[in-house]
Amino acid sequence: MTPAFLTHLNPEQFAAVTLPRESALILAGAGSGKTRVLTTRIAWLIQTGQASPAHVLAVTFTNKAAKEMLTRIAAMLPINTRGMWVGTFHGLANRLLRAHHREAGLPQLFQILDAQDQLAAIKRLLKAQQVDDEKYPPKQVQYFINDAKEQGLRATQVEALDEASRVYRELYQAYEQQCQREGVVDFAELLLLSYELLTRNEPLRAHYQARFRYILVDEFQDTSRFQYEWLRLFAGQDNAVFAVGDDDQSIYAFRGAHAGNMQDFLRDFRVRRIIKLEQNYRSQGNILDAANALIAHNAGRLGKNLWTAQQPGAPIRVFAASTDQEEAQFVVEQVRALRDEGLPLAEIALLYRSNAQSRVLEHALFSAGLPYRVYGGLRFFERQEVKHALAYLRLMANPEDDNALLRVINFPARGIGARTIEQIQAAARMQGLSLWAAACRRGGTDSARGVPAFVLLIEALRRETAGMSLAEKVEHMLHASGLLAHYHARRSEADRVENLEELIHAAAAFEAEFDGESEPDMPDLLTAFLTHAALEAGEHQAAAGQDALQLMTVHAAKGLEFDAVFITGLEEGLFPHENSLFEHAGLEEERRLMYVAITRARRLLYLSHAETRMLHGQLRYGLPSRFLDEIPRHLLQPVGVATLPPAPVAPVAGRGFRVGQSVVHAKFGVGVIVDCEGRGADARVQVNFREAGLKWLALEYAKLSPA
Numbered sequence: 042m043t044p045a046f047l048t049h050l051n052p053e054q055f056a057a058v059t060l061p062r063e064s065a066l067i068l069a070g071a072g073s074g075k076t077r078v079l080t081t082r083i084a085w086l087i088q089t090g091q092a093s094p095a096h097v098l099a100v101t102f103t104n105k106a107a108k109e110m111l112t113r114i115a116a117m118l119p120i121n122t123r124g125m126w127v128g129t130f131h132g133l134a135n136r137l138l139r140a141h142h143r144e145a146g147l148p149q150l151f152q153i154l155d156a157q158d159q160l161a162a163i164k165r166l167l168k169a170q171q172v173d174d175e176k177y178p179p180k181q182v183q184y185f186i187n188d189a190k191e192q193g194l195r196a197t198q199v200e201a202l203d204e205a206s207r208v209y210r211e212l213y214q215a216y217e218q219q220c221q222r223e224g225v226v227d228f229a230e231l232l233l234l235s236y237e238l239l240t241r242n243e244p245l246r247a248h249y250q251a252r253f254r255y256i257l258v259d260e261f262q263d264t265s266r267f268q269y270e271w272l273r274l275f276a277g278q279d280n281a282v283f284a285v286g287d288d289d290q291s292i293y294a295f296r297g298a299h300a301g302n303m304q305d306f307l308r309d310f311r312v313r314r315i316i317k318l319e320q321n322y323r324s325q326g327n328i329l330d331a332a333n334a335l336i337a338h339n340a341g342r343l344g345k346n347l348w349t350a351q352q353p354g355a356p357i358r359v360f361a362a363s364t365d366q367e368e369a370q371f372v373v374e375q376v377r378a379l380r381d382e383g384l385p386l387a388e389i390a391l392l393y394r395s396n397a398q399s400r401v402l403e404h405a406l407f408s409a410g411l412p413y414r415v416y417g418g419l420r421f422f423e424r425q426e427v428k429h430a431l432a433y434l435r436l437m438a439n440p441e442d443d444n445a446l447l448r449v450i451n452f453p454a455r456g457i458g459a460r461t462i463e464q465i466q467a468a469a470r471m472q473g474l475s476l477w478a479a480a481c482r483r484g485g486t487d488s489a490r491g492v493p494a495f496v497l498l499i500e501a502l503r504r505e506t507a508g509m510s511l512a513e514k515v516e517h518m519l520h521a522s523g524l525l526a527h528y529h530a531r532r533s534e535a536d537r538v539e540n541l542e543e544l545i546h547a548a549a550a551f552e553a554e555f556d557g558e559s560e561p562d563m564p565d566l567l568t569a570f571l572t573h574a575a576l577e578a579g580e581h582q583a584a585a586g587q588d589a590l591q592l593m594t595v596h597a598a599k600g601l602e603f604d605a606v607f608i609t610g611l612e613e614g615l616f617p618h619e620n621s622l623f624e625h626a627g628l629e630e631e632r633r634l635m636y637v638a639i640t641r642a643r644r645l646l647y648l649s650h651a652e653t654r655m656l657h658g659q660l661r662y663g664l665p666s667r668f669l670d671e672i673p674r675h676l677l678q679p680v681g682v683a684t685l686p687p688a689p690v691a692p693v694a695g696r697g698f699r700v701g702q703s704v705v706h707a708k709f710g711v712g713v714i715v716d717c718e719g720r721g722a723d724a725r726v727q728v729n730f731r732e733a734g735l736k737w738l739a740l741e742y743a744k745l746s747p748a
């Protein structure tokens with residue numbers, strides 16, 4: 042009997058789902074059911090007894106997509122999907138390393154450094170090595186290291202032809218030693234280390250190759266060269282790799298994605314069948330016509346034609362705003378109208394080319410009382426206070442974590458000065474110890490009584506929370522460390538207190554969902570939570586369960602779909618991005634990005650642009666994007682705004698400062714006020730400094746003067 046989940050497929054989809062065990066490429070346009078086919082194939086393999094859940098390795102592009110895939114599979118089959126290896130490249134690599142930390146040379150409780158932690162670690166290294174950080178800026182060092190790792194190269198394998206590269210290479214090497222000593226790994230390291238582990242350890246490789254008989258990869262067009270090699274390692278000689286992708290949606294070339302992987306894949310895996318899916322089930326006719334017409338401007342496509350059986354639907358609405366604020370106002374009005382028609386906010390997406398554009402939109406939504414959620418913007422787990430709290434938790438899991446220790450050894454302030462910290466660092470370096478060990482050995486000299494107090498605090502936290510639930514641990518730590526009291530004492534930091542409280546909720550929610558069976562290799566709940574915080578930063582946000590508008594960059598929208606989609610900021614230099622304008626390949630990548638954006642919409646699509654826009658503290662004048670001209674006129678309908686609010690007045694920050702004004706700061710130099718919040722003694726302004734970048738400053742203390 043045919044299982045119900047197969048009956049809704051079209052013939053090509055059916056053929057793809059039920060292919061015999063061989064490698065195959067499903068090459069198909071947006072919304073044609075690639076992800077659905079991949080998920081259904083997993084269900085079919087298991088349902089027909091060809092594979093058990095343990096035989097399957099599936100790679101998705103985001104954690105969100107992985108979760109969704111597991112939910113779908115569970116809906117099709119009465120099986121327990123826990124323990125199935127479905128995840129992102131990084132998530133899967135992490136899982137492998139957790140299971141075999143000893144073989145990989147890692148402590149059981151290794152912690153993951155996100156980009157910010159990594160930068161902090163590099164700054165520390167430069168200081169310890171007395172490297173001139175003007176000549177070798179920490180960000181450059183970080184880029185050098187990650188770039189090498191993403192190509193699968195260790196320091197010794199990096200070619201260095203000039204003096205500067207030799208210094209970078211040495212720093213890379215020293216950075217690696219530092220990470221090893223501290224038992225931490227950065228993102229790129231997850232992939233590289235797991236790759237090396239399997240390459241070197243023959244029995245382990247044989248084990249996994251025998252296990253993962255079926256490997257499935259979504260969004261294959263955006264795998265990097267090294268990720269591809271990583272897959273080959275798991276596949277070995279015999280395993281079947283089922284790859285689905287769309288060359289028209291390749292949007293990560295700038296980060297090393299390698300479209301040539303498709304050609305290599307056909308050869309390396311002796312693929313006999315390329316299956317094309319041509320029916321689009323997602324979008325109504327006008328939207329699909331617009332996408333097809335736009336992407337036709339790219340050369341060298343593999344060639345696919347998408348059609349839909351759906352009605353043409355509504356025309357695509359185009360709004361020409363005079364300012365970015367007016368554009369935001371337009372979005373607010375349209376969203377309100379959609380909501381009044383009964384469309385859930387979660388079915389509406391607001392897309393933009395770069396993160397910085399979200400601020401004006403957020404401001405308008407906030408003022409209008411429309412709940413929204415930002416994916417990949419200011420991330421909950423990246424906020425300062427949350428990172429402080431996580432640092433304490435990390436020390437509770439593993440006191441040898443130097444990054445965590447440095448973050449909070451004197452926060453809240455306990456009288457440990459920079460000199461004392463330097464002494465501890467020097468002692469640690471000399472004796473080859475972690476900072477924690479060095480701090481423990483220090484007697485309580487008069488000038489630094491804070492150090493033994495800190496050691497006692499961490500030891501007490503570890504001891505006292507031993508039997509507690511995760512949420513209780515977090516709560517106890519927030520009180521005992523003094524973090525809560527610290528932020529409580531500052532009225533203007535009320536949102537930070539809320540974030541800390543939110544962390545307790547996050548821990549409770551995590552604990553409720555966590556299930557040791559599905560993550561058998563996690564040493565304990567606390568480490569699992571910290572890993573989750575590092576890996577999923579940005580994909581979690583706002584009050585869970587609340588209906589909210591979805592804000593994200595076009596990159597982050599990949600694979601998703603919504604009833605209504607707004608694409609904002611369609612101006613030359615913004616989208617297409619100015620970095621791409623003079624380069625043919627770059628422009629084509631921007632066009633693919635626009636194609637991804639358009640094809641997220643099911644029923645309604647809104648395109649908008651503004652004549653002037655404040656971005657990075659500068660007023661920009663933008664011509665309408667060429668992409669608007671590449672969509673056939675008859676599909677577009679210009680719209681106006683019914684009730685324009687009075688001309689937006691720049692918000693006033695108090696003390697005579699206003700948004701848009703140029704100011705001077707004693708330390709940071711010249712900048713422009715780009716945002717403000719709070720009133721009176723609590724007033725804060727965000728200034729974009731020419732040299733120092735974006736900073737929030739309290740007006741009361743900052744000593745700003747007009748430029």
Ligand SMILES: Nc1ncnc2c1ncn2[C@@H]1O[C@H](COP(=O)(O)OP(=O)(O)OP(=O)(O)O)[C@@H](O)[C@H]1O
Binds near residue numbers: 049071290321599
């Ligand atoms: N045979 C079908 N019948 C009805 N709906 C379908 C069918 N195939 C796919 N769909 C629906 O069409 C939509 C798009 O499918 P899916 O997300 O799998 O496409 P995709 O090719 O992965 O798109 P993208 O390239 O954007 O990732 C989904 O809502 C899916 O459930």
Ligand SMILES: [Mg+2]
Binds near residue numbers: 075076077259
């Ligand atoms: Mg998909």
